[in-house]
Amino acid sequence: MVETRILPLFPLQAVLVPGAALGLRVFEPRYLDMVGECGRNDGGFGVCLIAEGGEVGAPAVPAEFGTEALIEDFGTDDDGLLTLRVRGARRFRVASTAVRGNGLVEAEVEWLRDDPARARLRPQHALLGTLLERIFDQVGRPPGVDPDFDDAAWVGWRLLELLPMPEERRAGLLAVDDPHARLDGLLALIG
Missing domain, CATH: 1.10.4060.10 (BPP1347 like domain)
Known part of the structure; x- marks a missing residue:
């Protein structure tokens, strides 16, 4: 049986891979709400490449695959914007999406299997x-x-x-x- 979960998404023009760090500047209300929700639930959010649309404005259509982003650190930049450092965790496949009233895209995701432990280079x-x-x-x-x-x-x-x-x-x-x-x-x- 495939494990699924509803995960808020942060579609980007970049791909986050497991183990990689990524810096983000957060200023749109929908993403500020998402970060607050992640803090309250001690959870992460999904990062997907944008398949259609843009990073700002109308909700973007995410690519089929993405990576869970876990917040490692946060602060503010010189403009007073929220900054995040996230790290890629588990990979997922987007099964379906919905758009909340505030424009945040959320997805039902299916977690992909982890890589085998210590598979030696061929x-x-x-x-x-x-x-x-x-x-x-x-x-x-x-x-x-x-x-x-x-x-x-x-x-x-x-x-x-x-x-x-x-x-x-x-x-x-x-x-x-x-x-x-x-x-x-x-x-x-x-x-």
Whole structure:
């Protein structure tokens, strides 16, 4: 049986992947309400790539797949706007959507299965582990990151987070359940 939940959505022109950090500026009343609700319920919200529409104004149509965002920190910027730092958690598929009276899109989501624990990189993906090590050598390792360059899921998520690519392609790879198939997709991208 598939576990479902109603989750408020924050559609963006970007994809959030599991384990990745994302900074957000929040100013629309619907999203301020959503953040307050998340605080009261000690929960998160969903981040989906926008399939149709824009980030501001009328409710956007979200892509089919997204990631739960958990709030790690908040504050205000120089303009007095609410800022959030969120981290990607579980992936989901949008089963259906509805728009609340305040314009907030909420979705019935089906949680996707987690990656297998510690799936080792296959020989054909070793280049990707090396590529990620070199990226970290160049740009530095993000704070709090404990690298595991032999874990297929970890390497795939970090490369999906860091490599430049069209967001639609990133969203497509977010939907892939098998970490080795995800790595195959990344190899095709850089190949």
